[in-house]
Amino acid sequence: MIDEPSQASQIPGPERDAKVSRRGFAKYITVGGIAAAIGGIWALRRHFHSLPEGARLIAQADAIPVEGSIIFQYPTPEKPCILIRTGETSFVAYSRICTHNGCPVSYNPDNRDIECPCHGGVYSIADGSVLAGPPPKPLPRIRIELRGNDVLAMGIVQAEDLAR
Ligand code: FES
Numbered sequence: 001m002i003d004e005p006s007q008a009s010q011i012p013g014p015e016r017d018a019k020v021s022r023r024g025f026a027k028y029i030t031v032g033g034i035a036a037a038i039g040g041i042w043a044l045r046r047h048f049h050s051l052p053e054g055a056r057l058i059a060q061a062d063a064i065p066v067e068g069s070i071i072f073q074y075p076t077p078e079k080p081c082i083l084i085r086t087g088e089t090s091f092v093a094y095s096r097i098c099t100h101n102g103c104p105v106s107y108n109p110d111n112r113d114i115e116c117p118c119h120g121g122v123y124s125i126a127d128g129s130v131l132a133g134p135p136p137k138p139l140p141r142i143r144i145e146l147r148g149n150d151v152l153a154m155g156i157v158q159a160e161d162l163a164r
Helices: 013-049 159-163
Strands: 056-060 069-073 080-085 091-095 104-106 113-115 122-124 131-134 141-148 151-156
Touching: 056 069, 056 159, 069 141, 080 141
Parallel strands: none
Antiparallel strands: 056 151, 069 080, 080 091, 091 141, 104 113, 113 122, 122 131, 141 151
16 A cells, blocks of 8 residues: 655745745744743733732722822722821821721821721820720721732731730
């Protein structure tokens, strides 16, 4: 039995070389595309996994003036918190829920404290401790970390944890 020559071997030399070159080029393109896709997935994984468990981006530092504050939610959308910029590179954050009856507290830059409008509760911006009024315990503190211009919430420190 005589083997039929393949179609490729019937093509004259230079054209066959050109066909092989296109095939080789297609292989390079395919391998390059797969490598780029893997690289992209790796970069995305690295980006999303670079924050530890429980950490979340909550603000851009340059969007908040010194002595300014913003409201954010952490760790869940129904948990309001307050972020206060106390200096060029210093931020503090606390739960915004008053420990007395749950009214929303606000930062008062004139007094440099956190105040509750309902019954006159006053908290320290230094540690969330009660300075005046009926609140029975400090505001839970949100651990803040500054990474470049990113302000990150890194977890909650309960008042009981502070006492340890
Ligand atoms: S609810 Fe804040 S002082 Fe009463």
